[in-house]
Amino acid sequence: MGQLSGPTDPSADARWEDHPPRKGFFTDTSICIGCKACEVACKEWNHNPQDGNLELLKSSYDNTGALGASTWRHVAFVEQGQERVVQARESGRALVSLGMPAIGPPAPAADQDLSEVDTTPPDTPDFRWLMSSDVCKHCTHAGCLDVCPTGALFRTEFGTVVVQDDVCNGCGTCVAGCPFGVIERRSDGTVAVAAQREEPHAQPPAVPNVGIAQKCTLCYDRLIADETPACAKACPTTSIKFGDHDHMVETARARVAELHAQGLTEARLYGANELDGVGGTGSVFLLLDEPEVYGLPPDPRVPTADLPRMYRRAGMAVAGMVAAAALAFLRGRA
């Protein structure tokens, strides 16, 4: 049993020897255009069946709604009016003034002369779209992996978290264990479209892996072949960046500093802090508003961090139960 919380190198913690550097994504939502190329590329590469009926949801230009068993990249669309934009800028500024920890290289502003730079915020638009491609966080301390009883979920040499399709028995514990609501048990009920025009839709190709837990593998198969994950490869704006985790965090920090220097204080990072409740995430995001606006939890905590204490409490309860039973019999005999 490795570490349950706090900063660590997950691959080393999982006792990989000589492992490659930890891999991860940096999703820069400030340049996402919501084209969903990542969703499509992911589906194609991973043979994921259709989710839903391709209708737009009744809220936004979103037709998948959330990450799930068959949707491993999900592009969130948020429409906001001016009031909300102002609020986002304020909450971002509050974050800056908190003096959040700056781990890693200092912001590039350090050796620049900023006196010339115009830091008045750009005009606040009266309307904006937020688009963000969400994905499994590949947590340093992954709730899903910790609670999986079969060992189907495992930590790869790249520090990512992957389900082994042939081991999982679909117990569903991981679904409740994930603080981000990512992993899901695949149910059938999706109608697969025939691959060929001539094929009848009435006999759709079977949905693979029904009944077992499914989520982003960070394209484990491609990583082994030294390839970029399908989504990052397909992203036309480089909103999804892929690389060594350290490098991703560095890039993210540089980018947020750049946006702050332009007065866009609403920019903030999500998952780049290894002191947070999940030990930092493998997928780092740059967001332009509070995380919950994108459907992300504002203060996730891996449940297993409290497990030793829970076992102790359960032990006390067991002792109490045995004592009660003993008392019932002892007094009964007297």
Added chain:
Amino acid sequence: MTHSEFDSFRPTEPARRRRTDRRGAGRRRDGGDGSREMPMVPEAEFTSYYGRPVVKPAPWGDDVAAYLFLGGVAGGSALLGLGGQLTGRPTLRRNARVTALAAVSLGAVALVRDLGRPERFLHMLRTFKLTSPMSVGSWILSAFSAGAGVAAVAEIDRMSSARLPLGPLRPVLQAVEGPAGVEAALFAGPLAAYTAVLLGDTATPTWNAAREELPFVFVSSAALASAGLAMITTPVREAGPARKLAAFGVMGEMVAMRVMEHRMDPVEAEPLHQGRAGAMLRWSERLAAAGGLGTLLGGRNRAVAAASGLALLAASALTRFGVFEAGLSSAKDPRYTIEPQKNRLAARRAAGITGDSITTAG
């Protein structure tokens, strides 16, 4: 939110939940005359991604809730069986052993049925993982079933006047039945309590928030249910300890439940009082109280004892189903995830702890 001429073609947006009600809803700040007053304190507003849940509920059906109940009954019964074995109460011993096996078998079937791939249920035992309460629980269940099975088969053999086709194994069975009863009792408490850890060790808001006291609620519920069952099956002469255990269980559950709700964040405790879950838990409390009173006042009357036992069983089942449902519904509403998390983050920041947020400025 937008002001475009095409807006009328859009489907209506689901109303976003705002928590402005307490401060006089309808007070609009954007009068449109440019003299908009900036609020000094931003209003507490609950935002989410179009009302969609943040965490996912476990894909567990009523089978799992039933297992929570049956596992408790089995565990408590094994303890009563051992008590009967050690204090010379053969009827109590026999009945408790048989009900332990029946409950644990039904429970195991329910668990397997609930798997996405039931044919792979044995994968549960391909490894032992301390970080997974489900794995630990599977081993507890297996170990318990072994002992409970042997003890109960010995009883069944006796009941049928040695008609089971055991052949030369009969003496072996008779020799190990005592130790088997002890072994089952050893795993009885853990069997009743681990399910609380299983629920507590999730990101499901209400279960996770209940993690400190849930084990106490569950073992109490197990005690009162198994005692109630013994009061139904066993004549009052031998059921004295069961009556006492029932009383302890009722007291324990009432106290543990109250402490639990008191210590939980009020938002996270809300699902325990609302909807179906709330109704079940209210009825569970009433039935437990009635069953407990019946046991204390009229437990020496066979009919009253049986009725009380039935009330206790029902109370325990309702407790398990209620807690189970409350958790699932807390996962389906983003409010229960987001609000408590925002509050605890704000509380830490107010206390000067600013280094552990997942959101950072750089």
